Amino acid sequence: MLRRTFFGIFTVVFLIVLSLSGVQAQEPDGFALYDLNVRSGPGSSFSMITLLPAGTGLMMEARSGDTTWVLGHTADGTFRGWVSDLYVRYRDGFSPTRLPVSAEVIGVPMSPAPQDAPVVEAAPPGMSLTATTLAALNVRRGPNQDQAIIDRLPAGVTVVIEGRDAGEAWALVHTLDGGTRGWVTTEFIRLPAGVLWNGVPVSAETVETPESPAVSLLRQLPVVAVPTTRVQDIYQRGLARGNHPDRFSKVGDCQSIPEFFLGAFDRGEYTLGPDYAHLQTTIDHFAGSFVRESASVWSGFNAYAVLDPTWADPSICAAGEAPMACEYRLWQPSFVIISLEVWHGELDDYTDNLRQVVDFWIAHDVVPILATKADNREDDWSINVAIAALAQEYNLPLWNFLMAAQPLPGYGLTDGFHLSYARCNFNDPAAMQNGWPWRNLTALQSLDAVWRGVGG
CATH class of the missing domain: 3.40.50.1110 (SGNH hydrolase)
Structure with a gap:
């Protein structure tokens, strides 16, 4: 039997977004075709701010010089950042090439410098340190964006913290059931109250994944x-x-x-x-x-x-x-x-x-x-x-x-x-x-x- 699973879901989400936009002062300039990464700058090497669901409306502000990235914000103003032009469906009559060129990098909070922060024991001996993901995160083999993606974790998942990189930008984690293990960005992980990243042991492990x-x-x-x-x-x-x-x-x-x-x-x-x-x-x-x-x-x-x-x-x-x-x-x-x-x-x-x-x-x-x-x-x-x-x-x-x-x-x-x-x-x-x-x-x-x- 032929299925219309993807198009059914996409159409429903898209129509909901359109109906909501009708009560706003301005119609969104475009919509996310798929779940869409929002980044701090115009390129995939910039840090991820959040993951927008397919169908989310965006108000566009600027573009990169070659129009491969556009700067925008959600209609409710909750999120603002850069998205790939390739995965945006623009409303009729709107062209991103008319946007002003920008190279703005959205500011993200910096982790406290280790030398200025007290060392806090991550977890008592014999106990695991757990944390919660604040956004959907890619899980990678190693602590940088060039490493292969192993899996993806949704927001709200509890993970066990095993280690961190020297710069406190990446954490080595595994899920409670052990089904997923790898490196995720620390930017969207909430540690328990009173725990700082400099209390987590440093690791440089590359997670081995057997070829299927x-x-x-x-x-x-x-x-x-x-x-x-x-x-x-x-x-x-x-x-x-x-x-x-x-x-x-x-x-x-x-x-x-x-x-x-x-x-x-x-x-x-x-x-x-x-x-x-x-x-x-x-x-x-x-x-x-x-x-x-x-x-x-x-x-x-x-x-x-x-x-x-x-x-x-x-x-x-x-x-x-x-x-x-x-x-x-x-x-x-x-x-x-x-x-x-x-x-x-x-x-x-x-x-x-x-x-x-x-x-x-x-x-x-x-x-x-x-x-x-x-x-x-x-x-x-x-x-x-x-x-x-x-x-x-x-x-x-x-x-x-x-x-x-x-x-x-x-x-x-x-x-x-x-x-x-x-x-x-x-x-x-x-x-x-x-x-x-x-x-x-x-x-x-x-x-x-x-x-x-x-x-x-």
């Missing part, structure tokens, strides 16, 4: 898609029916919008460097497809929505036409990159929907390239396993982005889901420590490999 069998299995698959024996047949049938050999489409969510995904290749905002200079031919061949707004890409789409006419853009799609059908009619490509990452329902429903997505494109003689994802929000890598299994079952190319992200700091993620950002300079080692350059590079490499596999 699913990741071990996925590690055996190449990152760059490999053209399969079926690809040539699909491609040739597509040419016979009029599909364009120099076009590709995208099916996806917020990780596939052209502002961040592939659009740089049409905008000229990239540096291939000597190692990847050969990819220029592919960029030239598919010019126009990279930056194009696909009818089957939207920040809230999942594997069900792209099949449902309810979510089609009425300004470009016919009545009763689903987003993918609309996209094919408008563009008629020879290739399609399918990257559907968000799912809040049952795995079987995700797999069934993804199967229908693949069936649609094959029925229209378009070569599908399936993509794995960097995050593990489902906790067991089951979505990536399902994607890889479907690619194998259908004998289709798999772009295994997961394995490109695994060696990166934080697995290429800033908060367990959003990719770390840098521009597409593939010749810059610093840029290549981030998730987005690798997502764009390996997608381009996969498109290149599959296209050349059919004689391109």
Whole structure:
């Protein structure tokens, strides 16, 4: 049975926020598309102030120079800080590019300096020191934001404090049931009255996390898609029916919008460097497809929505036409990159929907390239396993982005889901420590490999 779990919840929250905004003097400028980190400055390296639930309204004040971050506050004034522009849905008529540029850093209280503070025994001998989380927190392998995220803890959870870093910015904790253990920021932990961080023992431990069998299995698959024996047949049938050999489409969510995904290749905002200079031919061949707004890409789409006419853009799609059908009619490509990452329902429903997505494109003689994802929000890598299994079952190319992200700091993620950002300079080692350059590079490499596999 098809599920609308994510969209049902999102729509209800969104409508509630809209109804509340009606009684305020000013309508919010935008709304959080997902649970959204609010940070003290315009970048993922700045400290997190809070986590806003999906649908929260925001009044915008300023933007970073490149408009990748916007400064705003909640409609009730409770929270103020910087959020990623990528995960905000703006009201009609509002453009963040009209905001003034700012580099303001929101002040956060500093912990007392150890030399000025008395040493307070953290807990009596034989007893554990416990504390409470004040906000949803990422749990990391080590005491800095470059460390991989192990888990997330909601607000109000009691944790046992094992240690702290020398700067008192991070605490090593575990939950009472022992199910989660790792490092969290001390900024949003409430210690018992009279206890100071300088009474907690210093630690530099890196928490070891065994690799799951699913990741071990996925590690055996190449990152760059490999053209399969079926690809040539699909491609040739597509040419016979009029599909364009120099076009590709995208099916996806917020990780596939052209502002961040592939659009740089049409905008000229990239540096291939000597190692990847050969990819220029592919960029030239598919010019126009990279930056194009696909009818089957939207920040809230999942594997069900792209099949449902309810979510089609009425300004470009016919009545009763689903987003993918609309996209094919408008563009008629020879290739399609399918990257559907968000799912809040049952795995079987995700797999069934993804199967229908693949069936649609094959029925229209378009070569599908399936993509794995960097995050593990489902906790067991089951979505990536399902994607890889479907690619194998259908004998289709798999772009295994997961394995490109695994060696990166934080697995290429800033908060367990959003990719770390840098521009597409593939010749810059610093840029290549981030998730987005690798997502764009390996997608381009996969498109290149599959296209050349059919004689391109």
